[in-house]
Amino acid sequence: MPHDVIAQITLSHVLLPLKRPISDAKVMTGVQKPLTEVSLTFAEITTRDGHTGMGFGYVLRAGGKAQFAHAQELAPFLIGEDPNDIARLWHKLAWQGASVGRCGVAVQAIGAFDTALWDLKAKRAGLPLAKLLGAQREAVPTYNTSGGYFGTQIEEVCANADRALANGIGGVKMKVGQPDVAEDIRRVVALRKHLGDGVPIMIDANQQWDRTTALRFGRAVDELRLVWIEEPLDAHDYEGHAWLNARLDTPIATGEMLTSEESLRRLIERESVTYLQPDAPRFGGVSPFLNVASAAAQANLKLAPHFVMEIHLPLAAAYRGDTWVEHFEWFEPLFDERIEIRDGSMQLPKGPGFGLTISEQTRHWTVASERFGAS
Known part of the structure; x- marks a missing residue:
């Protein structure tokens, strides 16, 4: 009997509004x-044969x-293909857009x-x-980021952290990298003092420092025992991150902006990080993520995928080394299901595949759609 084949693809462009500017x-x-x-x-x-994947x-x-x-350009090239051949199909689509x-x-x-x-593959396997x-x-x-953005006074950041921990989150991250470095340090010190020594705290500079500023800042907060300093330098400064990683006690994390x-x-090869932060949707999906994760495991790196907990939770669960998943509430309205969080961790969904169903609300946020293949 012939293998099952892809019969239909529906593409949707969705604009998700955020509750407040970030x-x-x-x-x-x-x-x-x-x-x-x-x-x-x-x-x-x-x-x-009626199998589906999202x-x-x-x-x-x-x-x-x-x-x-x-x-939209790529979708027709998948119609009639065997959905089992995921690696081959990735490269087939890559060659269509090779230029x-x-x-x-x-x-x-x-x-x-x-x-x-x-x-689809996991659902078919049950x-x-x-x-x-x-x-x-x-x-x-898991750690929460959404409560520590700029525009939030430090008192509110502390209150948000308390709320996250009470809801089962394991750690919190706060943004740094504003022009006033002394104010950044004041905020980090205040959060550590508020939470005490036992709560994991991460900080994220979003690529805003040069090497000298990053080194001075890192040395100023080394004693706070932070889990990591994220994106202290330009995302593509591989050598700079390696230089910094070798000089600070606090681990360096980066990788989210690489595509x-x-x-x-x-x-990985230049020993730029202690925590690698790949973002699967930003560089091609699950298949390339698994390739990178394998290389990271060989190098004994820790893994902290960026954003998109809905995709990254099962991928992190399959990583053999230490790992974190970033908690954001932003995408929750897109799906009917909710990820369970308790005792500092995200619990794996019980349903097949990613365990997610697109919500009716998402259909209302859809601004364009197109269907390919047979009805």
Whole structure:
């Protein structure tokens, strides 16, 4: 009997409004404007035999229309293909867009399909994706970021941290990198004093320092026993992060802004980080993430995937080394299900695949859609 084949693909462009404008160091320094919405490209795949899979990619600020448009170009090349052949299909789509490269939007559009195919494969097997990949754990330590953005007074940051911990979160992250370095340090010290020595705290500079400033700041907060300093330098300064990582007691974390498998491998090869922070939708989906995670494990790195807990939770659960998952509430309205959090960790979903169903509200936020293949 012939293998099952992809019969239909539905693409949707969704604009998710945020409850309040979001500002990090890039806004404080005038590089960007506050974030008010998130653009997403959803891919829903159905096979001839009735199996389904859902995946998505996202864009913060400019680029969402381009991501959706490229996905529209690629979708027809999957119709009639065997959904089991995930690796081959990734490269097939990459070759269709070869003239625009293998990073950024070119692979982010592929990532929506790739993620949907992994969801489909796990659903067909009747397994949560983490179990299909070979889960190392039933729950993954989690930290919250959304309560520590700029525009939030330190008293509110502390209150947000208390609320997160009371709700089962395991640690908290606060933004730094504003022009007033002394104020940054004051805020970090105040949060540590408020929470005490036992609560994991991370800080994120969003690429706003040069090497000298990063070294001085790192030495000033080394005694606070932070879990990591995130993106202290330009995301592509591999040598600078390695230089800094060798000089501070506090671990360095970065990788979220890199949009190709090759660039993330450079961080690993040059010993630039203690915590690698890949973002699966940003560099092509689950397949390239698994490749990078394998290389990171060989280098004995710790893993802290960036954002998108809905995708990264099962991937982190399958990582053999130490790992964290970042907790953001932003995407919760997109799905009917909620990830359970308790005792400092996210619990793996019990349902097959990612265990997610697109909500009716998401349909109302859809600004464009197109269907490919047979009805």
